[in-house]
Amino acid sequence: MSALADLLSSGIVRTVLMGAAILGAISGMLGAFAVLRRQSLLGDALSHAALPGICLGFIIAGTRDLGSILMGAFVTGALAALVMMLIVRRTTLKTDAALGIVLSVFFAVGVVLLSWVQGQGGAASAGLASFLFGQAAAILRSDLWIMGGIGLTALALVLALWKEFKLVSFDADFARAQGFPVTGLEAVLTVMVALAIVVGLQLVGVVLMVALLIAPAAAARQWTRTLGPMVVLSAVIGAASGAAGALISAASRGLATGPVVVLIATGIVIVSLLFAPQRGLIWQALAKRRARARISDGRVLTTLQGLAAAHSDANYPAEQGMLEAALGTRAPSATIAALEQRGLIQPVTHPPETTPHWELTAAGHIEAAALSGKHSPKSDEGTQ
Amino acid sequence: MHDTTLHEPDQALHIEDITVSYGATPALWDIDLNIPPGVMCAIVGPNGAGKSTLIKTALGLVRPVAGHVRFLGRPVAQMRGKIGYVPQRHSVDWDFPTTVRDVVEMGLYHQLGWMRRPGAHARKKALAALAELGMQDYADRQISQLSGGQQQRVFIARALVQDAPILILDEPMAGVDAATEAVIIALLQRLRDEGRTIIVVHHDLTTVQSYFDWLVMMNVRIIAQGPMSEVYTPENLRAAYGRQLAMIATPAEGRNM
Numbered sequence: 001m002s003a004l005a006d007l008l009s010s011g012i013v014r015t016v017l018m019g020a021a022i023l024g025a026i027s028g029m030l031g032a033f034a035v036l037r038r039q040s041l042l043g044d045a046l047s048h049a050a051l052p053g054i055c056l057g058f059i060i061a062g063t064r065d066l067g068s069i070l071m072g073a074f075v076t077g078a079l080a081a082l083v084m085m086l087i088v089r090r091t092t093l094k095t096d097a098a099l100g101i102v103l104s105v106f107f108a109v110g111v112v113l114l115s116w117v118q119g120q121g122g123a124a125s126a127g128l129a130s131f132l133f134g135q136a137a138a139i140l141r142s143d144l145w146i147m148g149g150i151g152l153t154a155l156a157l158v159l160a161l162w163k164e165f166k167l168v169s170f171d172a173d174f175a176r177a178q179g180f181p182v183t184g185l186e187a188v189l190t191v192m193v194a195l196a197i198v199v200g201l202q203l204v205g206v207v208l209m210v211a212l213l214i215a216p217a218a219a220a221r222q223w224t225r226t227l228g229p230m231v232v233l234s235a236v237i238g239a240a241s242g243a244a245g246a247l248i249s250a251a252s253r254g255l256a257t258g259p260v261v262v263l264i265a266t267g268i269v270i271v272s273l274l275f276a277p278q279r280g281l282i283w284q285a286l287a288k289r290r291a292r293a294r295i296s297d298g299r300v301l302t303t304l305q306g307l308a309a310a311h312s313d314a315n316y317p318a319e320q321g322m323l324e325a326a327l328g329t330r331a332p333s334a335t336i337a338a339l340e341q342r343g344l345i346q347p348v349t350h351p352p353e354t355t356p357h358w359e360l361t362a363a364g365h366i367e368a369a370a371l372s373g374k375h376s377p378k379s380d381e382g383t384q
Numbered sequence: 385m386h387d388t389t390l391h392e393p394d395q396a397l398h399i400e401d402i403t404v405s406y407g408a409t410p411a412l413w414d415i416d417l418n419i420p421p422g423v424m425c426a427i428v429g430p431n432g433a434g435k436s437t438l439i440k441t442a443l444g445l446v447r448p449v450a451g452h453v454r455f456l457g458r459p460v461a462q463m464r465g466k467i468g469y470v471p472q473r474h475s476v477d478w479d480f481p482t483t484v485r486d487v488v489e490m491g492l493y494h495q496l497g498w499m500r501r502p503g504a505h506a507r508k509k510a511l512a513a514l515a516e517l518g519m520q521d522y523a524d525r526q527i528s529q530l531s532g533g534q535q536q537r538v539f540i541a542r543a544l545v546q547d548a549p550i551l552i553l554d555e556p557m558a559g560v561d562a563a564t565e566a567v568i569i570a571l572l573q574r575l576r577d578e579g580r581t582i583i584v585v586h587h588d589l590t591t592v593q594s595y596f597d598w599l600v601m602m603n604v605r606i607i608a609q610g611p612m613s614e615v616y617t618p619e620n621l622r623a624a625y626g627r628q629l630a631m632i633a634t635p636a637e638g639r640n641m
Contacts (some may be wrong), residue, residue, distance in 0.1 A: 036480060160499060167490050171476045174542075177443045178494040179464025221481060225526050230481050 020246035028216035028238025047209035049080030051110025134205035134258030222276035393457025402451030468543030533564030
């Protein structure tokens with residue numbers, strides 16, 4: 001633990017940690033809207049298309065100035081989104097094909113520019129490569145102001161336009177019919193997602209940025225029922241993954257931050273997909289098993305009831321083999337044991353036969369009647 | 385700024401010369417339509433006749449190549465919030481993280497205005513609208529847990545909560561159970577009796593006569609419009625549906641579109 005304390009006492013690490021947490025929170029918050037509006041893959045195209053902009057920003061500014069680099073990333077990202085929209089609208093290509101083309105062409109241009117800049121030499125150009133996979137250690141104290149400013153702006157917009165964003169994300173046609181400026185609201189949301197991507201590039205890099213957008217939202221959706229808690233939880237998961245990733249990457253020198261952040265966020269997604277109540281796979285599997293067991297129990301009880309009715313004897317002893325034949329399948333002995341334990345059936349002997357026989361108890365008759373909707377025969381003999 | 389000279393104020397919905405085209409073929413061709421206030425009107429026609437496009441154009445969701453639309457004499461931009469719209473149920477993602485009451489309150493967002501959140505008043509109105517459709521017990525449910533008929537009831541409650549004089553519904557009976565259909569029709573007829581105008585895109589010719597009192601029959605163009613008894617004729621049906629008519633005209637066979 002003292003190693004962690006040492007790490008945290010460093011001002012640089014604190015800066016990196018704070019920057020990573022802010023970036024993760026912004027991505028988580030806006031990612032929730034992007035995922036609900038089915039724009040996750042647009043995020044992927046935007047982040048890959050930011051690479052040429054990063055290089056152009058560097059070339060124009062002549063130095064690694066975060067402001068101009070982010071501006072460049074935003075411009076080429078927006079250009080890519082525009083080209084994609086035009087391809088979908090003007091040609092017969094579908095969204096996925098348009099996305100694939102735009103993403104790879106812009107990324108290719110970015111890599112060409114990047115290698116050209118690096119070929120020119122210069123100490124600063126080396127830092128550009130960190131935009132591929134992210135390098136949290138590269139976050140400077142002055143960068144925090146830009147990230148914090150963008151984060152607060154996004155938060156203020158989400159709070160101010162909360163119900164409008166919710167309505168547009170759920171049912172844009174209805175919102176338009178109500179007279180809301182849907183195109184404007186959608187543009188604000190998309191621009192904010194683009195901004196989140198652009199500021200997140202330093203931390204996660206252009207290649208994996210989309211995961212920081214999708215993963216926190218996907219995990220948060222598993223645990224929440226309404227939009228407010230989902231957005232908050234998504235921001236928290238984003239911040240936690242960002243901070244943890246930055247810390248690990250800083251502790252082991254030179255480890256690219258992006259992959260670490262993405263692995264942490266994805267781990268949270270896997271846990272959420274498996275264990276979340278209601279929506280989790282394990283929860284659903286258990287619920288399904290319970291339901292199957294209940295139905296299978298019910299089938300045994302109603303079969304016994306039917307046999308009793310057919311023989312006008314409430315205490316009709318049914319042989320295990322009869323139960324199996326009536327069910328059309330082997331009644332598992334576990335089911336029978338469970339029913340006996342619940343006091344719904346009881347074993348009886350039916351001499352001269354030596355095989356096990358079963359009859360419904362009084363409670364079993366009530367349960368069977370409730371399940372089948374038919375009354376059990378009156379017990380005119382035997383005990384009830 | 386306000387248009388004081390109303391155009392055709394005696395019609396709940398007045399459409400003139402509307403043409404809409406997606407690409408080369410027109411979806412709507414030179415539509416002239418008048419629906420008077422206080423009627424319950426069905427819009428019928430074969431698949432691809434442009435029924436949904438017509439109401440989307442009326443609501444300003446689709447931009448026409450030509451023509452204009454007036455509600456009670458005013459352009460739709462001046463009638464925002466006064467027209468209840470029920471889109472097709474499948475147009476949204478029902479796994480969206482929200483509750484039934486929340487969806488119904490969305491019908492009040494326009495009245496609330498910018499920056500204001502729905503409060504106790506909105507909650508009360510939403511619960512009342514849900515009660516009208518027999519859905520009051522579902523107010524706090526997740527919308528992902530609803531059946532198709534329940535989803536449709538929630539959508540109608542969202543339009544109902546606006547207390548609008550005009551209601552426009554896009555295929556509200558598509559894929560709902562008989563009980564829901566009965567609840568919806570009874571509610572719409574009561575709203576009509578209160579003096580509201582109800583406009584419904586409908587696809588079931590076997591029920592159209594018993595449910596509605598006004599009929600618009602179309603197939604890209606308007607075939608006929610007016611009171612049910614005048615419009616629901618074999619000639620008009622043949623004009624709208626063409627060869628499929630043989631199957632429709634004999635309701636005894638139970639075949640519908």
